[in-house]
Amino acid sequence: MRSRNRARTAGAALAVAVAASGLAGAAGVAGAGPAAAQQVTLGLDYHCTFPLLGPEPVHVDLTATVPDAVEVGQQMHGFVVDSVSTVNADSTRALGALYSVTLEGDALADATLVVPEEPDGLPVQVDSTLDKTTLPASGEFKVHGTGTSPDLVFTQAGSGKVTVGNLLLTLTPRTDDGGPTGLGTFQSECTQDPGQNNVLAGFQIDLPGAQGPSKPGTPTVTAHTSTSATLTWGASTDTGGTVTGYDVYSNGSVVASSTGTTATVPNLTPKTTYTFTVKAKDDKGNVSDPSDPVTVTTDAAGPASHAYTLKGTTTIKASNGTAPLTGVLNAQIAPDTGAVTGDLALDPADASLQALGFLPVTAHLTFANQGPTTGTYANGALGTQTRVLVKASSFAAFGIVPIGGGDQCQASAPSTLKLASAGTFDPAAGGAVKGGYDLAALTNCGPITGLLSPLVAGTGNTADLALTPKSGS
CATH class of the missing domain: 2.40.160 (Porin)
Incomplete structure (x- = not known):
């Protein structure tokens, strides 16, 4: 039974990817223009309610390559979101006890797009079909899902982000003759565990033709502890305005801000590798391209x-x-x-x-x-x-x-x-x-x-x- 949960998770991730795509499309989309891209990853924990078992923990890992910035009226090409879920051996045994050989179904995902046109967030529900997955006799197995967003065009400058929400799964485990198991087809509501960062991607929408700040110099790590990293970088210049500050990004989200050319990123996890970039912003609302990245591994936690x-x-x-x-x-x-x-x-x-x-x-x-x-x-x-x-x-x-x-x-x-x-x-x-x-x-x-x-x-x-x-x- 728990394996079924995990398999749903992969489908849920696929649904989330499609939901993010649909959201972005619903915000006002259509035009052209390449942009630099960033690879983002996001892991989310859910509790899904299943028949007989009650709430069960489910984890989804998402990976996507998302443009850093796009100009108003220019096209931001669609991006692919991959999801991977690992089903544990205990869950595999539970599915086997029901004579399950394959698993299939649908996932309905909630997601939200926040852009200047929709500052309070535009909710969208997107339905997707889960790939039919063959279950092993024992041990773990992985389920992979993929979704692609449409091409986008925005009408107002500012910041944009896509967040991932709850899931509704409709699942059918099947026996070796293709028939349903004793559970038949059932629905499972998956609620996101509180306190998580659920931002899949962030990006910048610039005014057309705006010069904006130049790309900041590559940051260097001047100090790091088990829970923080201090960065410094070369200053940006601006031909059409005045540089007012800098934002430090990791995984598409702002993790620190500064009016100067140094910042300390707090709340990091011990003994974990992070990649940071820096963007400059000016008094006209323009944002620079990201700096070249710097990678740092935090110290192990003290005894x-x-x-x-x-x-x-x-x-x-x-x-x-x-x-x-x-x-x-x-x-x-x-x-x-x-x-x-x-x-x-x-x-x-x-x-x-x-x-x-x-x-x-x-x-x-x-x-x-x-x-x-x-x-x-x-x-x-x-x-x-x-x-x-x-x-x-x-x-x-x-x-x-x-x-x-x-x-x-x-x-x-x-x-x-x-x-x-x-x-x-x-x-x-x-x-x-x-x-x-x-x-x-x-x-x-x-x-x-x-x-x-x-x-x-x-x-x-x-x-x-x-x-x-x-x-x-």
Whole structure:
């Protein structure tokens, strides 16, 4: 069933392309004149309501080569819009369960053209036929659609843009004998998810014969972060007016403006490649040709910081001992690699041990880190390791009779505490972690060091802990 949604998506994209074409034609079109072109891409997410399933997510990718500018009264040649939708393997299996072999139907797309003649936008509905698509037995498949706009002529100068709206799909999955499945033919309303940029293309309509500003110099990237890029370019000149400013474009939309020859583009996505051009504008309403493009890849996002309180217990296998563990873990998680770095601070703890299998002994333990905490986080799984030197300042029989310890009493080598998430770990919410460590033999614990060391030294020790986000972290 979800495959059907995806197949509709491709048809929806085709319908959107045709809708954009019809819109542009409805705005007042007919004449001639070549213009520079820009390649634009647009990805849109929808939720389409299907029988039995309810709202299902659908994604459409559109690509088009659209003229940058056209003069009033001159022809802007039609442009082709390609759409590609990928159907996932789960959806393919769902369609197969209905004995579907092919999918076909129609898409009715809403789109809007905004030009000086129609400043509030001209809504148009365009119907298109979906290509018949053969479904694979398993795995993903792609559906491709194409639409071409008519030639256009505009009557007023200014800016124009085409936006893509909602979809109505009429679909028929068919079996291998060409007959419909149990669903027959049905309609699905697709609502665009809010908060998206739904501008397919923007272009400029110039006055005929206007000189306008010259093409700006090729921009250069003077600085970039994970979410912004700063550009600078050569100034434009103007023979018929005065240059009043510049607009920076990406994918056919204005992403920054400036009265000078530098601008910072905000709200970018980390670790993403962008292509920018610059257009100058003057006091007569004219806009220049676009500059040559510049491409920049934003930085990876910085590591996210998390602070946790730690609480749980540890078992010391050598003497059937236990000790409470509390403390703090401050960690940073790199979003691109999942690398974890941090600092683990464990509070002192009193361990309850058994000497000779029956004599209760209390050991006061402290923990000294021997380096940072390191590890990885990926797909809900957290793993860390920390080198810790365990010290025992005192041992007391029955909790009151001193029998050893001291400032120099400690393990002869650091322990490596390895922890892993127990179940799915959410860095924002914390979670349970478990692990283990070995303890080396004790040294410098007094005359009976040789008797005290076996109480703690050995392998197979465990830790069972909970990490809880600190308030405000």
